[in-house]
Amino acid sequence: MKRIKAIYPGxxxxxxNGHLDLIERGSKIFDELVxxxxxxxxxxxxxxxxxxxxxxxAMTEGFDNVSVDTFEGLTVDYALRIxxxxxxxxxxxxxxxxxxxxxxxxxxxxxxGMETVFMMPAEKYSxxxxxxxxxxxxxxxxxxxxxxxxxxxxxxxxxxxxxKFANGDRxxxxxxxxxxxxxxxxxx
Ligand code: PNS
Numbered sequence: 001m002k003r004i005k006a007i008y009p010g011x012x013x014x015x016x017n018g019h020l021d022l023i024e025r026g027s028k029i030f031d032e033l034v035x036x037x038x039x040x041x042x043x044x045x046x047x048x049x050x051x052x053x054x055x056x057x058a059m060t061e062g063f064d065n066v067s068v069d070t071f072e073g074l075t076v077d078y079a080l081r082i083x084x085x086x087x088x089x090x091x092x093x094x095x096x097x098x099x100x101x102x103x104x105x106x107x108x109x110x111x112x113g114m115e116t117v118f119m120m121p122a123e124k125y126s127x128x129x130x131x132x133x134x135x136x137x138x139x140x141x142x143x144x145x146x147x148x149x150x151x152x153x154x155x156x157x158x159x160x161x162x163x164k165f166a167n168g169d170r171x172x173x174x175x176x177x178x179x180x181x182x183x184x185x186x187x188x
Pocket of ligand 1: 010011012038073075103104106107
């Protein structure tokens with residue numbers, strides 16, 4: 001019987017509930033789905049590839065036919081190497097379409113047999129992106145319901161480390177308003 005393996009490539013910095021929604025949808029139409037994290041030495045990500053892998057592995061442990069991997073170089077080369085027949089990508093809104101179309105057609109040019117399959121995540125995630133999640137978290141806003149709990153926890157840890165690092169420049173000098181921290185640290 002023919003089994004269809006697909007890859008779901010991306011940066012996942014960090015993975016969001018929108019990604020998880022797409023993974024769930026993809027796992028229903030493909031026999032095997034590999035979530036493939038791009039190792040991009042030119043980018044300066046918030047989370048290391050190892051952290052992103054751990055988060056995605058935890059998020060997808062309930063899916064029997066989903067695995068997580070990392071890759072470098074061209075997506076189509078990686079897909080070919082692991083014998084995947086399709087590339088899964090999400091389209092949230094019309095604004096995604098142009099870039100995704102461009103990528104899909106370039107991938108087809110590079111590897112004519114490789115199909116790109118687009119799926120739409122749930123409408124409630126249509127405004128959600130890793131970039132916005134990073135920004136909101138970094139500025140102290142709530143990202144509850146936008147990312148799985150473990151990702152929220154990891155983001156909080158990152159923000160705490162960043163805060164400690166920033167405060168390290170100004171050693172704990174007591175101020176007149178002693179006891180009242182001026183930090184933006186969120187309550188646990
Ligand atoms: O989550 P992202 O950042 O939107 O994912 C983009 C990604 C990783 C799918 C894309 O940048 C990619 O495929 N990069 C690998 C290099 C490559 O194949 N480039 C040609 C794509 S047309």
